[in-house]
Amino acid sequence: MTPTPEPLRVGLVGGGFMASVHTRAARAAGAQLVGAVGSRPGRGEAIAHNLGYDRGYDTIDQLLADPTVDVVHITTPNALHAVQAAAAIAAGKQVICEKPLATTVADAQHLTEIAEAAGVTAAVPFVYRFHPLVREARARFAAGTCGRLLTIQGSYLQDWLLDETDDNWRVDPAAGGRSRAFADIGSHLIDLIEFVTGDRVSRIATTTRTFFPSRAEHARVTTEDAAAVTLETSGGAIGTLLVSQAAPGRKNQLHLELAGSVESVAFDQEQPETLWIVKRRGSQIIPRDADQLSPDAARLVTTPAGHPQGYQDAFNAFVDDSYTAAKGGTAEGLPVFADGLRATQITECVLAAAEVERWIDVPAIPTLAKVS
Structure with a gap:
């Protein structure tokens, strides 16, 4: 045995x-x-x-x-x-x-x-990488099915800090850092853009807003409630991102739409069972069905199609792959500290661009020359 x-x-x-x-x-x-x-x-x-x-x-x-x-x-x-x-x-x-x-x-x-x-x-748990249909989108870009990346439209919206009476340790920069909304949730958008497309964000312009100068337990709030980001990539694509923790009715909506020269793909984290594929003529809804997916996407399918998978399933897959790597195995697409560094670097650029009110170049990181 x-x-x-x-x-x-x-x-x-x-x-x-x-x-x-x-x-x-x-x-x-x-x-x-x-x-x-x-x-x-x-x-x-x-x-x-x-x-x-x-x-x-x-x-x-x-x-x-x-x-x-x-x-x-x-x-x-x-x-x-x-x-x-x-x-x-x-x-x-x-x-x-x-x-x-x-x-x-x-x-x-x-x-x-x-x-x-x-x-x-x-x-580092950039766990939205572990939704099977995110991997399917990545496979389509890697295979050239989508064509050249042209535009990016993304948003990550929540409402848990909508009211002045809502508070949390993340509001305090001493505990959470200088950035709140973007570091907490906007970083997921950036990670997915680069992970799915293989393209790198190269320039950023930003507007940030702190809607409440004080909250229940913090007299002076300096961290942002929302950020609007315009970006360019090294491959020539342009895009916009909206990140907010004060969007009524939005509990955890991460939406990403990537337009290639042949087809667009759209993924919504609150509806993770389908991937929207659309061309100039005709559109397609791809279900989370292992029989219809690329090998890397199919390996993350743990329940039959029609039996929903969600956030905890994605997190489980991330941890399982982390343990595989810890035991000396290979884990495709595992987000590591270099990816955490990348997110921290872009977050700093987002804050800097908002402060100076102009475009900021995002420095290249040699260790990230290839998407992990």
Whole structure:
């Protein structure tokens, strides 16, 4: 009989909403949930009890010193990511760190470099890559079916910070970083554009708005509620993006439409079971049916067509691929720290373009010359 591979052993840092999402994905991937640590002594025990980990730690140092932990999931506020991810890498752990990877380009660059030098798997959950129909769109661009990329139209709209009384730690730049709406959700749009098309954003012009100067627990709000971005790509395409966390009725609508010289493709994260393909004459709706998809898209189909897959399924696939890479395997399209660095770099350009009210060039990153 062939021996069954030992499951990876997971440690969790943080205990909020994303901690539960990561935990469900780790459990689905067959990992052993070793332990968790929270923001203060004693909190780790509560998180471990609530999410099903074997034990709680009082400090992150205790978790990182535990030789039974193979992979560390970091789900803490943004400003903590750089220090905690660096410590996990120094401890020889594989790392999955929530986005944004860091709140500055310098920190994201440092993490990318030390992860590469250490030879560890270091992944960032740009999980919308793991919707099967996103992979189908990518396959069509890679095969030349769509033709040359001409225009891009994208939006990511939410309403959870619509009212002045709505508040969250992300509002505070000390915890969330200088950018809120774009770093939190706009970064997903940029990642998908470059991942699906293979083209790179090269120039950006931006307008940002902070609609509420104060909120329930923050007297002076400086992070943006919305951003409108105009962009150009290195391949000559042009596009517009609208990102808002104050769009009434929109819970989590990521919509991306990419027009090629032959056909356009459109994907809506709130309707992830179909991909819209349209040409000058005729249109087609492609369902999430493995029999009709490219091999890389079909491998992410886990339920028969007609049985919906969604966000948690995409997250499960991301974590499963991260663990495959951690075990030395190949994981097609896995978003790694270099992709987190790319998102941080573009976020800085978005803020800079809004401040100076002119176009900003997005520097090329040699390590990202090829879409990962």
